[in-house]
Amino acid sequence: MSRMTAFPLLFSPVRLGRLTLANRVVMAAMETNLADPSGAVTEALVAHYRRRAAGGAGMVTVEYACVEQRHGRGSSIQLALDEDRLVAGHARLAAAIADQGAVACLQLHHAGRQTSPRFLDGRQPVAPSAHESWMFRTTPRALDDAEVEALVGQFADAAARAVAAGYAAIELHGAHGYLLGQFLSPWTNRRDDRWGGDAQRRLAFPSAVVRRVKAAIGDRPLVYRLSAEEFVPGGIDPDEAAAAACALVAAGADAIHVSTGIAERLDTNVDPIATAEGWRLGHARRIRRALAGAAPVIGVGVIRSPAMAEAAIAEGSADLIALGRALLADPDWPRKAAAGRVAAIRPCTSCNWCIQRLGQHGGIGCAENPAVGRDQLDGPAIRTNRPRAVVAGGGPGGMAGAVLLAEAGWRVTLLEASVRLGGGIDVSARPPFKDKLLWYRDHLVRRLAETGVDVQCGTPADAAGILAHDPAFVLVATGSLERDGEVAPGGIVVPAYDVLAGDRPLGPGPILVYGGGETGCETAELAAAEGWTVHLVTRSTARQLARSAELVYRRTLLQRLHAHPRIELLAETRLARVEGDQALLEGPGGARRRIACGQVLLAQGRRPADGLATAMAAAGVPHAVIGDARRGGRIGDAVNDAWDAIRGLPPA
Ligand SMILES: Cc1cc2nc3c(=O)[nH]c(=O)nc-3n(C[C@H](O)[C@H](O)[C@H](O)COP(=O)(O)O)c2cc1C
Numbered sequence: 001m002s003r004m005t006a007f008p009l010l011f012s013p014v015r016l017g018r019l020t021l022a023n024r025v026v027m028a029a030m031e032t033n034l035a036d037p038s039g040a041v042t043e044a045l046v047a048h049y050r051r052r053a054a055g056g057a058g059m060v061t062v063e064y065a066c067v068e069q070r071h072g073r074g075s076s077i078q079l080a081l082d083e084d085r086l087v088a089g090h091a092r093l094a095a096a097i098a099d100q101g102a103v104a105c106l107q108l109h110h111a112g113r114q115t116s117p118r119f120l121d122g123r124q125p126v127a128p129s130a131h132e133s134w135m136f137r138t139t140p141r142a143l144d145d146a147e148v149e150a151l152v153g154q155f156a157d158a159a160a161r162a163v164a165a166g167y168a169a170i171e172l173h174g175a176h177g178y179l180l181g182q183f184l185s186p187w188t189n190r191r192d193d194r195w196g197g198d199a200q201r202r203l204a205f206p207s208a209v210v211r212r213v214k215a216a217i218g219d220r221p222l223v224y225r226l227s228a229e230e231f232v233p234g235g236i237d238p239d240e241a242a243a244a245a246c247a248l249v250a251a252g253a254d255a256i257h258v259s260t261g262i263a264e265r266l267d268t269n270v271d272p273i274a275t276a277e278g279w280r281l282g283h284a285r286r287i288r289r290a291l292a293g294a295a296p297v298i299g300v301g302v303i304r305s306p307a308m309a310e311a312a313i314a315e316g317s318a319d320l321i322a323l324g325r326a327l328l329a330d331p332d333w334p335r336k337a338a339a340g341r342v343a344a345i346r347p348c349t350s351c352n353w354c355i356q357r358l359g360q361h362g363g364i365g366c367a368e369n370p371a372v373g374r375d376q377l378d379g380p381a382i383r384t385n386r387p388r389a390v391v392a393g394g395g396p397g398g399m400a401g402a403v404l405l406a407e408a409g410w411r412v413t414l415l416e417a418s419v420r421l422g423g424g425i426d427v428s429a430r431p432p433f434k435d436k437l438l439w440y441r442d443h444l445v446r447r448l449a450e451t452g453v454d455v456q457c458g459t460p461a462d463a464a465g466i467l468a469h470d471p472a473f474v475l476v477a478t479g480s481l482e483r484d485g486e487v488a489p490g491g492i493v494v495p496a497y498d499v500l501a502g503d504r505p506l507g508p509g510p511i512l513v514y515g516g517g518e519t520g521c522e523t524a525e526l527a528a529a530e531g532w533t534v535h536l537v538t539r540s541t542a543r544q545l546a547r548s549a550e551l552v553y554r555r556t557l558l559q560r561l562h563a564h565p566r567i568e569l570l571a572e573t574r575l576a577r578v579e580g581d582q583a584l585l586e587g588p589g590g591a592r593r594r595i596a597c598g599q600v601l602l603a604q605g606r607r608p609a610d611g612l613a614t615a616m617a618a619a620g621v622p623h624a625v626i627g628d629a630r631r632g633g634r635i636g637d638a639v640n641d642a643w644d645a646i647r648g649l650p651p652a
């Protein structure tokens with residue numbers, strides 16, 4: 001990596017125990033669901049980490065690996081290292097990382113109460129105390145003394161296997177409310193024995209694990225990942241975390257990795273889009289001060305720009321910077337940053353499409369980087385004969401598809417009916433707290449220019465116009481149209497989509513939003529944020545609001561909606577009709593209500609705008625329909641559709 005760099009601290013070497021890392025960028029552990037069902041390493045997993053390591057991070061931390069699969073698995077598919085048969089796969093994984101010049105680190109983990117009997121062949125989860133997990137809808141069984149002692153040994157055994165596999169460093173997953181954190185936390189450790197009862201005894205299990213693991217790994221560095229605040233009443237607070245960090249370093253940890261949160265507060269771990277950049281650095285700074293140089297501190301959490309990472313080191317918040325999702329969206333973040341090519345970084349927007357995929361038990365993916373989770377596959381075939389392609393639609397799928405085609409050697413024309421590029425991204429970015437999405441739009445616009453795509457805005461993509469280009473391939477990314485509902489647009493009744501797209505003004509109020517899906521909820525929040533009184537009307541129950549939204553985002557969105565003084569929620573209520581400025585509603589049990597409104601915004605769903613597909617089929621032109629033109633979805637669905645379609649094209 002270049003010695004001349006715009007970020008000299010970030011790209012300076014750093015000591016970690018007896019190792020020296022080439023720079024201070026660490027890839028944070030992120031589960032991928034790419035292991036096989038028995039917990040073994042797969043080729044997809046090796047390819048995933050090889051690609052991340054090739055991007056230039058000083059150390060790459062492999063996702064949480066289970067030290068005891070009978071009770072410790074945290075998900076249906078999880079990497080493991082609790083048996084000798086698993087060592088060979090890990091050896092391939094560690095070598096793939098080291099071959100790219102990064103230090104290979106493995107995170108060791110036991111889920112404790114944060115798992116479900118579904119992942120444990122029906123067995124009841126175990127924990128320090130029988131403290132219910134509402135998230136997993138289960139109450140664990142309290143471990144007995146001998147079981148706790150045995151677990152210390154199981155962490156050490158897994159660490160010894162990791163050394164045999166060739167990992168150069170180990171991280172203990174003591175954060176995010178898993179077993180190690182459960183022992184430390186007064187919220188989950190209600191014991192009164194040598195493993196709990198006061199702060200000193202709550203430290204006994206994590207300290208014992210640190211000592212035994214350290215003994216098992218010799219002079220390799222041991223990182224301890226800690227939640228510096230759990231954000232639940234009675235959970236670990238920053239003072240307790242600082243004291244624990246000092247004790248864990250005294251027990252043998254070579255670095256403290258400062259994260260936050262537990263399963264009940266996932267929003268403080270895999271931060272949703274609304275969360276401010278770098279907000280956890282204050283927690284890291286506090287622990288770094290308490291450690292007073294006894295061990296380096298790794299800071300993490302929504303660190304997206306090299307400038308923020310550099311400043312965090314300069315200000316003394318952290319010695320190393322861990323990047324999670326930023327390295328999914330762009331594994332070359334470190335190399336680009338080191339070379340000062342900051343604008344070239346594909347920016348993670350915290351959209352959490354990746355998390356949503358894991359929640360649905362799929363392999364890891366990224367909204368912006370479709371190769372994630374499939375790095376073992378070849379990308380789109382390169383065309384040397386420069387065939388012509390037309391992309392119809394300048395939303396996220398169309399823009400990303402046009403860039404992919406151009407990168408693969410096609411001569412690409414992109415036709416967009418509106419006067420500007422953006423489409424669905426602009427619509428999604430309009431509600432409060434979602435402006436990070438515009439980073440991605442701006443990135444795509446830049447890439448379109450760099451790859452020489454002929455962008456024609458203000459040009460509706462009709463069949464004749466497309467065929468005039470004589471394309472060898474057409475990507476239909478024409479988005480969606482308003483679905484016909486019981487109440488039609490007209491007068492004060494306007495599709496919410498048109499307002500979000502900026503095609504129609506918002507207001508005047510009071511505003512009635514009809515539809516309790518994600519769009520309806522977000523539109524209600526937007527209208528309230530702009531000062532209007534809002535009636536959010538949905539035929540569904542209140543529990544079903546925004547039900548298809550990503551889990552972490554949904555929870556924070558609903559909290560804000562319910563707390564907003566200007567939003568009235570009318571659930572199980574139908575909008576019968578609108579007469580002048582009066583909305584006529586039918587509530588539960590047929591109760592009727594009349595509300596005076598300045599505007600009624602319809603958020604009743606959209607349907608694919610896929611008419612061009614028929615025309616292209618009739619003309620015999622090879623084509624693919626993607627994104628909302630195929631089926632309603634998120635930005636990640638459209639972009640990944642584009643990759644699938646282009647990758648699936650037959651070779652020239
Ligand atoms: C898909 C995904 C999987 C994750 N899996 C783990 C994990 O296995 N172990 C862990 O300690 N943290 C895990 N995390 C949390 C990340 O390590 C990181 O702390 C978090 O994403 C915030 O950092 P970021 O904003 O740089 O992504 C995961 C996060 C994501 C997005």
Ligand code: SF4
Nearest residue numbers: 348351352354366367
């Ligand atoms: S899916 Fe979204 S949040 Fe996840 S890495 Fe990609 S851009 Fe970031």
